[in-house]
Amino acid sequence: MISRLQMKKQGESKTSERFQLLFTRNLIAAEQALVQQKAVKAEAAAEAVETIDMSHPPNQIYFTRTELLSQANKDQATWNYVLTDEELHLLHKIVMAEAEGEPYEGKVAVANVVLNRLRSANYPDTIKEVIYQKSQFSPVQNGRMDRVTPNEDSIRAVTEALHGRKEVSDDTYYFLSLSLATDLTVAHTKSKTKEIGNHTFYK
Known part of the structure; x- marks a missing residue:
């Protein structure tokens, strides 16, 4: 004969089992929902990347304070810069004037230097002012920049740099040709970061 105490314990045991089963089911459902939510976010992020047209600036x-971001990572930005058609054309021209005979990577690197200066608090606040800052880029001083017509590689290199391609580090602010430069102050006072073609880059 089963006592009332035994019946009570059996009832409590069944209730506990049902509770544990319900808890486990709810936990599994919550984990599945979280996995699905992450998958939806990942898919949305992938679609956002796909919509970025890398062939156009x-x-x-x-x-951020220390780097240029790609368009896909713009949500991490601490500030943004609106690019005008005039400044885009100036970027094409300075890259052409400085790196016409240089490897494609060197063209991207020249654009990187201009954008690094734009980001830095130690240089002017617009692309135009960075390029025309006194005694900084020799093609501006000697008039070559006004005479060049940007070629396809220069235009593409600027576009890729604007989209976040980097051939030199974000703290690279100088470059020169050691064989052509008349003023080697940068070479003697700054740290070399990379050599590309005839250009040596410094930070």
Whole structure:
């Protein structure tokens, strides 16, 4: 004969089992929902990347305090810069004037230097002012920049740099040709970061 105490314990045991089963089911459902939510976010992020047209320059570029961001990572930016058609053309011209005979990577690197200066608090706040800052880029001083017509490689190199391609580090602010430069102050006072073609880059 089963006592009331035994019946009570059996009832409590069944209730506990049902509770544990319900808890486990709810936990599994919550984990599945979380996995599905992450998958949806990942898919949305992938779609956002796919919609970025890498063949055309962006209308805005994005920065943190220390680096230029790609368009896909713009949500991490601490500030952004609206790019005008005039400044885009100036970027094409300075890259052509400085790196016409240089490897493609060197063209991207020249664009990187201009954008690094734009980001830095130690240089002017617009691309135009960076390029025309006194005694900084020799093609501006000698008039070569006004005479050149940007070729396809120069235009493409600028576009890729604006989209975040980097051939030199974000703290690279100088470059020169050691064989052609008349003023080697940068070479004697700054740290070399990379050599590309005839250009040596410094930070």
